[in-house]
Amino acid sequence: MxxxxxxxxxxxxxxxxxxxxxxxxxxxxxxxxxxxxxxxxxxxxxxxxxxxxxxxxxxxxxxxxxxxxxxxxxxxxxxxxxxxxxxxxxxxxxxxxxxxxxxxxxxxxxxxxxxxxxxxxxxxxxxxxxxxxxxxxxxxxxxxxxxxxxxxxxxxxxxxDSTAQAGLDQAAGIAEGVRHARELGNLPPNICTPKYLGEQAKAFAEAHEGVEAEVLEPEQMAELGMHSLLAVGRGSANPPRLVVLKWNGGKDGDKPYVLVGKGVTFDSGGISLKPGPGMEEMKFDMCGAAGMLGTFTAAVKMKLAVNLVCVVPSVENMPDGDSYRPSDVVTTMSGQTVEVLNTDAEGRLILCDALTYAQRFEPKALVDAATLTGACVIALGKHASAIMSKHDDLAEELLAAGEETLDRAWRMPLWDEYQSQLESGFADFANIGGKPAGAITAACFLSRFAEGQRWAHIDIAGTAWDDGRKGLATGRPVSLLSQWLIEQSAK
Structure with a gap:
């Protein structure tokens, strides 16, 4: 209801x-x-x-x-x-x-x-x-x-009075987006699989004029060279998908805003297996994808005057005889090679190929969201998401949108000095940089796939769901990103 x-x-x-x-x-x-x-x-x-x-x-x-x-x-x-x-x-x-x-x-x-x-x-x-x-x-x-x-x-x-009507109209659209994100996040992983996310995207496109959907199968991703994304999903019986949604609400020819969301529908850690206690919460590891799909829903419901693309790389990270393993070297869609030091640092390995893919749309701005690092939870707790970007103007826009909606975020550094932690003797770089500044080095990894883009990364590991056995997905950062898109549509 x-x-x-x-x-x-x-x-x-x-x-x-x-x-x-x-x-x-x-x-x-x-x-x-x-x-x-x-x-x-x-x-x-x-x-x-x-x-x-x-x-x-x-x-x-x-x-x-x-x-x-x-x-x-x-x-x-x-x-x-x-x-x-x-x-x-x-x-x-x-x-x-x-x-x-x-x-x-x-x-x-x-x-x-x-x-x-x-x-x-x-x-x-x-x-x-x-x-x-x-x-x-x-x-x-x-x-x-x-x-x-x-x-x-x-x-x-x-x-x-009538001056509040615009706020009520926005609330209706954003609320639908938040509910959609929460529902996807709360679904069990035996229902909410990569295939399910693709089916939901196609159904949404069929039901809404101006929306287009495309779902890439593993064979298509292999042809594109997405070997990093595909490696993460190798151990699962549920094949990966790359879900792409487009909303043509802006002028013809206007460059789109592109949202990329991490869609790990269940994260066991793979060969680098997580501890058993609390592993059930890893169904929430697709809340970055849920948040971006929810934001897309809100934008369509509000009929925002922007062109918008949502890209969701979706996998299930499981241990198996065919799983990728620590010390593997994978080649990303960008051509850069990555030494896998930990298979539980898988989110960045699917996002990197999605970020490369997203550049074909020539984004006006490129924003990703992910439940990426436990280090972010240690740094900021459950109240603030982390924003990392080399673009001060974009970071300030997102922070301001968070303050406006009280879906708050805090900016963390993304200095080049941290990049050295990712050095590898066997590939262009490694997928982890050690315990110090773990949230920052994860963003440093992603930044290597967003060169030349007006890009920001949002780590929602602490804010995507509530604590406890009955904790629910929160729907963040749908409110923040919806507000940001409202402001972009008004420009």
């Missing part, structure tokens, strides 16, 4: 809704909507605050039932923290916690006045879009292979 968004401009105290959502600051300060409901109900909210039932601490929620003088059957009071400290991040958190609370209620509809709050530096379109995306993220239920958790909420209206 897709959650429906709308705008509404009615007064909070007279709106007929199963649940009205309003904000309360610390120290008993009420938001405008909360103050109106409090006045209409003869001070009911303030009395609950004084009794300690309602807290203004960030993210705290309390449901108030059947307030006299108020049409809504329930009022959900959401804590906003100190008013002087209220900012974009706290706004998103308040919207997220409000969504968690309302989706636990047995209501099919709700109306939120959080989108009326004053967020420094943000307009009404941003507030509505952020609130809608936060709500949709919470409302997502995985149900492909298990009965999904119950969700009664079908629609939510946000306070806002």
């Amino acid at each position: 897709t959650l429906q968004f709308s705008l509404q401009s009615d007064a909070p105290e007279t709106t007929d809704t199963p649940c009205a959502i309003v904000g309360v600051y610390e120290n008993g300060t009420l938001s405008s909507a909360a103050a109106r409901i409090d006045s209409a109900s003869g001070g009911a909210i303030k009395r609950r605050i004084e009794a300690g039932d309602v807290s203004g601490k960030v993210g705290n929620t309390q449901v108030l039932f059947d307030l006299s003088g108020v049409t809504a059957k329930r009022v959900l009071a959401v804590g906003l923290g100190a008013e002087k400290s209220f900012d974009a991040a706290r706004f998103k958190r308040a919207c997220t916690e409000a969504a968690r609370a309302v989706t636990k209620l047995t209501v099919k509809q709700a109306a939120s006045w959080l989108s009326e709050l004053n967020v420094p530096g943000r307009d009404s379109a941003w507030r509505v879009r952020t609130a809608a995306l936060a709500t949709d993220h919470v409302a997502y239920r995985y149900g492909a292979t298990v009965k999904p958790a119950a969700l009664s909420l079908e629609a939510i209206a946000f306070a806002g």
